[in-house]
Every structure is written in structure tokens, then in C-alpha cells.
Amino acid sequence: MKNLFESGKPHYGRFKVVPQCIDIHDFHYISPFKRHITGLEKNLRFKSFQFISLNNSQYMVGLAVVDLGWVGHGFFYCYDRQSGKVLEKSFLQPFGQHTHVCNHQVGSSSFKKSSFLIEIKKTASGRMVKVRRGKHLLLDASIAIEDTEPLVLCSPTGASGWTYTHKQTALSVTGNLYFNQQAIDLKSQQFVAALDDTCGILRPETAWHWLSLSGVESTGQRLGLNLASGVNETFVSENSLWLNGKIFELPAVLFEQQAKNQWRVYSADGRVELSIETQWRRHESKNFGVVASQFNQWVSAISGRVGCQDKTVKIEAQPGLLEQHYARW
Incomplete structure (x- = not known):
């Protein structure tokens, strides 16, 4: 697919490939009262972000560029599940200064605030990621995507909006993580990565739950999982399982908190039945009146089962992320 838009309207559905071009200027934005929304108002209503996670059995790394x-x-964080040590950096820029999110298939995204810098270079075969704080390099990673089928979809949102997402999990990664005064080799330490590129004219007030898992089983099989509730539920669903790079669609699920550190995620037909034990939490609560955000992202241990075609995939304490997010924007 060359362009997500045709005649000013987005293509809807799940796609096999990533669109080469996603440009908000190609979208004809019309309000429910048939008013054409253009210029600054249109740009302010357009939201886009790129989130990347990297993990093995010990470490969980998360980073994002958000406009x-x-x-x-x-933001950037690294959590050591064994020692409990955390490195976390998070910064804001008013009106998206020094913030750029590339929504095309190929290009560069970046965020800069003082001496803190995130750079993400997108190519057709992967991502090159660098995170710096002053002279100190925090992460230098290359993520390969070619051997994993992508989750690519666009769905109608609200009265006249849309949501696009491209996600991939259990991706191979090379490079180094610099944490706790040591250089950690991502390949030899068996790290895997997950990508989340999302953009669109989202609901001005929204809330969602999200679960992401990237892991390697004892058999060597690469296992990935993406589940969501509250977003992309019109016409298509982003709920998916990856086995050795092959993607399978999953049914709708419910996220249910059962105790302070315990969640259940399950489907009505019984195909998905997961128990989530939450650990360290990245938390932000900001209310500026016009915009507000209540954000929780827990490093978690995920167990349970997922029905896939004619077999059941069992999951035993795999590391992952559970997110609960409310936003007014």
C-alpha cells in the first residue's frame, strides 16, 4: 500500500503490509456538522507516537517519542526484575518543540530536551534506536522486523476520526544497553523487542487497556502477544498472537483487576485466559485542563493459555507490559 489515504479518506481494515506514506495533510477532516477542519486545529487534533520495548528474563526497557x-x-526506562533497580527519564516539550514522529514507512523520529535525546531511524528492514543523556549513551540498538509478520490496521474512531497502528513483537535485536555501570550485550543476553507505531484523529477523551508480550520459550519458539480494549474495536481488532513470526488474530478481551498486583485478561469464548502479576510501575498523572493524562504501565509476569487454531499455547510467567491509560487531548 503506497498511501493510507485515498480521496481524502483512510483505508480501513487489517493489512498485510505497512503503508509507505501516512501524511495528515492527505486526510480531509470534516466535523459531524460538516465543517472542514484545517490548519492548526487539525494539527492539534492529530496524535502520533512510537513506543519500543526490549526485554529478556531479567530486564525490561521501554522508550517512546510522543507528539x-x-x-x-x-521517556526512557530500564527495570531490573532481579535487583529492583530502575533508571527512568521523562521530559515534556510545550507544543511539540524538538519532537518529531515520522509516520511513514521510512524516516526518522526524535525527541530532545536539554541533554536528553531519543533517536529512532525507521527502515524497511527494522529500527535503529539511540538514547543519550549528555555524554552518556543509554541504549544503542538495532531491531530486525523482516522475519515477523506485522500487525497493521486502521479503524474508524468517534464521529469522524480514525486510528492507525503498526505493531510487531518478539523481534530479534542487537546492540548494547548501558545500565548500572555496565554494557549489556542485547544479542548474547537474548533480548527481544516489540514495536508500536500509532497515529490518528483519536477520541478527545479516551481510555484503554493494553497488554504486550515478547518472549522466547524453552523450546526456542518466539512468542508474541498484543491485546487491547478501548481502542481499535470498530470493524477490526488489534488482538493478535505471534508464533515464530507468524501472526494469528484473537478475539475481543476484557481486562479485569482482581487485586492490587493481580489482573485477569480473558475472552468470552474462553480462547484467551491470562493471569497478570504486576511489578514495577511507570506512572504519570498530569492535568493541565485542556489536556490531561493518567498513565500506568506495569512490568508484569504473564501466565495462562491462548487458543490458536487447533492448539493451545501455554504461557508460564513470561515478562511483558500491562498498560492502563486515560487521556483528554
Whole structure:
């Protein structure tokens, strides 16, 4: 697919390939009262972000470049599940200054605030990621995507909006993580990565739950999981399982908190039945009136089962991420 838009309207559905071009200027934005929305108002309503996670059995790394129009946001964290040590950096830029999110198939995204810098270079075969704080390199990673089928979809949102997402999980990664005064080789330490590129004219007030898992089983099989509730539920669903790079669609699920550190995620037909034990949490609560965000992202241990075609995939304490997010933007 060359362009997500045709005659000013987005293509809807699940796709096999990533669109080469996603340009908000190609979208004809019309309000429910048939008013054409253009210029600054259109740009402020357009939201886009790129999130990347990397993990093995010990470490969980998360980073993002976010452009919400009103504000730009960049964050990075590394959590050691064994020692409990955390490195976390998070910064805001008013009106998206020094914040750029590339929504095309190929290009560069970045966030800069003072001496903190995130750079993400997108190519047709993967991602090259660097995170710096002053002279200190925090992450230098290359992520390969060619051997994994992508989750690519666009769905109608609200009265006249749309949501696009491209996600991939259990991706191979090379490079180095710099944490706790040591250089950690991502390949030899068997790290895997997950990508989440999302953009669109989202609901001005929205809330969602999201679960992501990337892992390698004892048999050597690469296992990936993406589940969501509250987003992309019109016409298509982003719920998916990956086995050795092959993607399978899953049914709708419900996220249910059962105790402070315990969640259940399950489907009505019984195909998905997961128990989530939450650990360290990345948390932000900001209310600026016009925009507000209540964000929780837990490093988690995921167990349970997922029915896939004619077999059941069992999951035993695999590391992953559970997210609960409320936003007014």
C-alpha cells in the first residue's frame, strides 16, 4: 500500500503490509456538522507516537517519542526484575518543540530536551534506536522486523476520526544497553523487542487497556502477544498472537483487576485466559485542563493459555507490559 489515504479518506481494515506514506495533510477532516477542519486545529487534533520495548528474563526497557500537538513527550526506562533497580527519564516539550514522529514507512523520529535525546531511524528492514543523556549513551540498538509478520490496521474512531497502528513483537535485536555501570550485550543476553507505531484523529477523551508480550520459550519458539480494549474495536481488532513470526488474530478481551498486583485478561469464548502479576510501575498523572493524562504501565509476569487454531499455547510467567491509560487531548 503506497498511501493510507485515498480521496481524502483512510483505508480501513487489517493489512498485510505497512503503508509507505501516512501524511495528515492527505486526510480531509470534516466535523459531524460538516465543517472542514484545517490548519492548526487539525494539527492539534492529530496524535502520533512510537513506543519500543526490549526485554529478556531479567530486564525490561521501554522508550517512546510522543507528539500530542499540545505537548511533546519523550521517556526512557530500564527495570531490573532481579535487583529492583530502575533508571527512568521523562521530559515534556510545550507544543511539540524538538519532537518529531515520522509516520511513514521510512524516516526518522526524535525527541530532545536539554541533554536528553531519543533517536529512532525507521527502515524497511527494522529500527535503529539511540538514547543519550549528555555524554552518556543509554541504549544503542538495532531491531530486525523482516522475519515477523506485522500487525497493521486502521479503524474508524468517534464521529469522524480514525486510528492507525503498526505493531510487531518478539523481534530479534542487537546492540548494547548501558545500565548500572555496565554494557549489556542485547544479542548474547537474548533480548527481544516489540514495536508500536500509532497515529490518528483519536477520541478527545479516551481510555484503554493494553497488554504486550515478547518472549522466547524453552523450546526456542518466539512468542508474541498484543491485546487491547478501548481502542481499535470498530470493524477490526488489534488482538493478535505471534508464533515464530507468524501472526494469528484473537478475539475481543476484557481486562479485569482482581487485586492490587493481580489482573485477569480473558475472552468470552474462553480462547484467551491470562493471569497478570504486576511489578514495577511507570506512572504519570498530569492535568493541565485542556489536556490531561493518567498513565500506568506495569512490568508484569504473564501466565495462562491462548487458543490458536487447533492448539493451545501455554504461557508460564513470561515478562511483558500491562498498560492502563486515560487521556483528554
